[in-house]
């Protein structure tokens with residue numbers, strides 16, 4: 034990427050001219066430009082900052098940047114992929130800003146962060162950020178900038194203490210964490226003074242106008258795509274699903290005042306449209322939306338849909354997608370076992386899955402990719418056999434359709450009912466089992482890396498003690514071996530890998546995100562957990 038990359042952007046908003054007092058700000062994405070500019074979240078936050086005349090914003094990616102201010106006052110990061118933390122540390126280093134919040138002083142910018150990874154569980158990264166924004170950015174971002182302006186001339190300590198009073202703004206350094214011994218569980222998490230809220234509430238935007246691209250460029254990973262957020266969250270509440278539980282309640286963009294104007298605006302500059310959201314086809318007016326896109330003036334539009342619920346794969350949907358350049362569709366079934374689907378609250382039966390394949394084929398799609406998971410709590414060997422049988426039945430019902438099963442390992446996520454479960458140690462073997470059985474039947478099986486699931490779990494359930502580990506691992510590389518090497522080196526100083534990854538935690542454990550309130554209270558998550566466990570066949574599998 035070169036600087037001319039920025040010149041190729043087509044902006045769909047008008048940046049403001051910074052005024053004389055504008056706050057010098059850097060807004061960074063800790064990866065390459067092509068990745069960052071494809072993130073709708075990054076685009077939208079950048080545009081809302083750039084539309085303010087009281088800020089002078091420059092963008093920074095790992096490969097290119099706009100002209101950066103000599104003395105930035107604010108430095109923001111949008112973190113949407115866990116392992117990009119390495120790039121955050123590298124960028125801080127290249128800007129000569131100390132990595133840890135407790136080594137920064139008034140000459141350094143306030144380092145703030147937001148995005149899905151930090152909203153889910155910021156604790157492993159807590160020591161690297163002065164400010165973390167929890168939840169939807171719509172109102173929160175503006176409230177943060179306004180609050181900062183009101184303390185701009187105060188000392189750093191006062192600035193942070195005042196910012197901590199704004200709902201959704203989390204200042205990690207103002208909370209003290211005590212442990213039951215160096216390698217034990219958390220004993221308490223308390224604010225350092227009575228003026229700091231003991232619990233920070235994740236912010237929820239309630240409007241019916243959702244996000245849409247603010248920039249279109251051929252240099253994006255999805256070249257020239259214009260993205261529209263159709264829904265936020267998902268009403269299905271599969272028990273492991275962060276995309277649903279962390280962002281509840283389910284919200285839909287208004288067709289008339291959000292989606293249609295956004296689509297009309299975007300399709301003036303490109304013909305590639307992406308409909309985004311955890312469950313796009315759940316939009317109550319999804320068919321009307323499809324009809325709108327199907328009108329003759331949009332005949333040349335190429336359409337991509339991020340997620341489709343299995344029982345919404347109708348003949349019409351498949352046909353629309355096939356006519357719009359999509360050859361294959363991905364649907365998440367998680368497991369071929371009815372029992373496992375009950376455990377996770379996936380309201381789907383085998384017939385619906387088979388029907389989706391039949392519809393996909395008759396509508397003109399040439400391939401169908403299923404997405405599954407192994408190691409779901411309560412899963413037994415029989416359940417894997419059920420997945421194999423399910424794939425074979427689909428093959429029989431829709432001959433000629435190219436079938437793929439992508440499969441990951443269950444990773445526990447904060448704020449979900451499965452947050453207390455560890456990873457099942459048999460998961461890797463189970464992936465191998467499916468591979469063997471399906472390959473011999475001519476079904477393409479694509480397992481996700483088991484080692485990567487372990488690293489994800491570590492970060493997903495990590496606490497502040499992991500910051501030392503993350504810093505150390507940065508110099509070793511990003512393989513599981515590097516993390517293990519760091520654990521070895523820090524033995525006796527932090528809990529072992531097993532504690533974070535494989536151990537089931539009891540529901541009275543103080544979790545690392547105990548002071549950060551998600552959409553649902555713990556009592557509701559426990560109820561959903563109990564409901565899931567009631568479908569387990571063997572009580573031996575209940576460990577929490």
Ligand code: SF4
Pocket residue numbers: 267268269270271274275276277311312342365
């Ligand atoms: S249907 Fe998909 S997005 Fe919705 S809760 Fe289930 S896994 Fe999550």
